[in-house]
Amino acid sequence: MSGLLKSIAGVERHEVKAVLIAFVYFFFLMASYFILRPLRDTMGTVYGVDNLQELFTGTFIVSFIVAPIYAGLASRVKLAAFLPWVYGFIGLTMIGFYFLFTRVTEDRWVAAAFYIWLSTFNLLTISGFWSLMADIFSGPQAKRLFGFVAAGGTVGTICAPAFVTFFVDEVGTNSLLLISAAGFFITAMMVRLLEAEKRKFAAIEPQAQKTTLDRSLGGNPFEGFILLFKSPYLLMIALFLLLMTTISTVIYFQLGDVITKQFASRAERTQAYAVIDLATNSLAVLVQLFGTGRFINRFGVTAGLLLNPLIMVVAFLAVVFSPVLMVLGSVQVLRRFAEYAVAKPSREVLFTVVDQEAKYKAKNVIDTVVYRFGDFTSAWLSAAILPFGVAGLAVAGMVISAIWFPIAWALGRRYEKARDGEILATTPA
Numbered sequence: 001m002s003g004l005l006k007s008i009a010g011v012e013r014h015e016v017k018a019v020l021i022a023f024v025y026f027f028f029l030m031a032s033y034f035i036l037r038p039l040r041d042t043m044g045t046v047y048g049v050d051n052l053q054e055l056f057t058g059t060f061i062v063s064f065i066v067a068p069i070y071a072g073l074a075s076r077v078k079l080a081a082f083l084p085w086v087y088g089f090i091g092l093t094m095i096g097f098y099f100l101f102t103r104v105t106e107d108r109w110v111a112a113a114f115y116i117w118l119s120t121f122n123l124l125t126i127s128g129f130w131s132l133m134a135d136i137f138s139g140p141q142a143k144r145l146f147g148f149v150a151a152g153g154t155v156g157t158i159c160a161p162a163f164v165t166f167f168v169d170e171v172g173t174n175s176l177l178l179i180s181a182a183g184f185f186i187t188a189m190m191v192r193l194l195e196a197e198k199r200k201f202a203a204i205e206p207q208a209q210k211t212t213l214d215r216s217l218g219g220n221p222f223e224g225f226i227l228l229f230k231s232p233y234l235l236m237i238a239l240f241l242l243l244m245t246t247i248s249t250v251i252y253f254q255l256g257d258v259i260t261k262q263f264a265s266r267a268e269r270t271q272a273y274a275v276i277d278l279a280t281n282s283l284a285v286l287v288q289l290f291g292t293g294r295f296i297n298r299f300g301v302t303a304g305l306l307l308n309p310l311i312m313v314v315a316f317l318a319v320v321f322s323p324v325l326m327v328l329g330s331v332q333v334l335r336r337f338a339e340y341a342v343a344k345p346s347r348e349v350l351f352t353v354v355d356q357e358a359k360y361k362a363k364n365v366i367d368t369v370v371y372r373f374g375d376f377t378s379a380w381l382s383a384a385i386l387p388f389g390v391a392g393l394a395v396a397g398m399v400i401s402a403i404w405f406p407i408a409w410a411l412g413r414r415y416e417k418a419r420d421g422e423i424l425a426t427t428p429a
Contacts, residue, residue: 023152025190031156032183056379072221084188091184127367147292224361245374302412304346
């Protein structure tokens with residue numbers, strides 16, 4: 001096994017157990033979310049595509065409320081227990097929605113509550129996962145291993161929509177909530193296993209992160225916001241993510257408009273979204289397993305960050321000339337493929353050069369509040385442009401992608417300086 005992992009992703013013998021646990025952990029985490037994402041997107045159509053910006057606004061507000069609660073708990077609860085409790089709580093809320101959905105169907109406000117909660121916690125859990133990864137693996141390890149670890153999540157995102165596509169009629173959409181809850185309970189157990197591996201790395205890995213999970217972070221619930229605004233480096237990461245999110249939302253509105261017009265039933269729309277997820281993640285996992293680590297090692301983190309904006313300029317140009325479902329679906333697949341396979345692992349490497357408080361607190365603010373602020377602002381922008389057609393949205397996307405490119409380059413260069421010790425990544429502004 002160690003020889004195979006060494007040839008695929010450069011995994012050293014002493015890293016095998018930690019990498020495999022992280023792979024399985026991310027598999028269950030992403031599968032637990034992705035099995036519900038088609039249902040979430042369908043709930044968005046139940047609420048009304050013309051009013052999606054309202055759901056994005058609600059998600060931003062809830063994220064802004066949840067972020068300091070999350071940071072406050074991290075300040076008082078040992079990190080080794082903190083994430084398991086978070087996952088367990090989310091699993092319980094899915095069971096609650098299961099009972100609610102069995103009693104209420106096609107209700108706009110129930111649909112809105114589910115959409116907003118799922119959109120809030122999915123970023124929270126993924127942010128927590130990558131905070132833990134950046135706290136376990138050093139920078140050099142992350143460049144080699146994060147692509148492979150990310151592949152675990154991508155395998156989960158393949159299995160989940162595949163299950164929905166082929167079995168949703170047999171099991172029913174409500175049962176997906178119970179399956180998701182079980183997955184979140186499993187992820188809670190994975191954190192405990194990784195805690196032991198972190199201690200081993202600290203003892204034998206020269207460049208290992210020397211922090212411990214057997215402590216709370218201290219501070220106050222709003223420290224994540226304070227750390228963010230004190231650090232030019234963290235602010236650049238936030239700006240990069242803001243632009244990436246804006247692009248994502250523009251495409252989401254384009255696709256939602258076309259799918260709503262083309263498919264009448266809730267089941268058909270759910271399956272259409274699931275097919276797009278399946279195609280995206282099938283492509284991404286191959287690159288993550290065999291190419292991401294090699295790409296980042298060969299060309300650097302900066303190149304990984306630049307890939308997405310470059311691709312999106314070309315993709316939006318195609319939409320301008322042919323704004324149909326086949327082209328839009330292909331653009332969504334291409335965007336997510338480039339993001340999951342290269343941009344996401346590259347972005348997570350950026351956090352290996354910041355301290356533990358920034359990893360768990362500032363990163364959470366960036367990954368939730370900043371992300372959802374991007375959704376919120378671009379949702380209203382997209383809603384305003386949508387009357388001009390899908391092509392109008394594509395032109396806006398091209399402009400945003402052109403701005404995104406130099407930001408990605410500057411962020412990559414600053415990471416390289418922080419990695420080489422020329423600057424501190426969290427130097428106050």
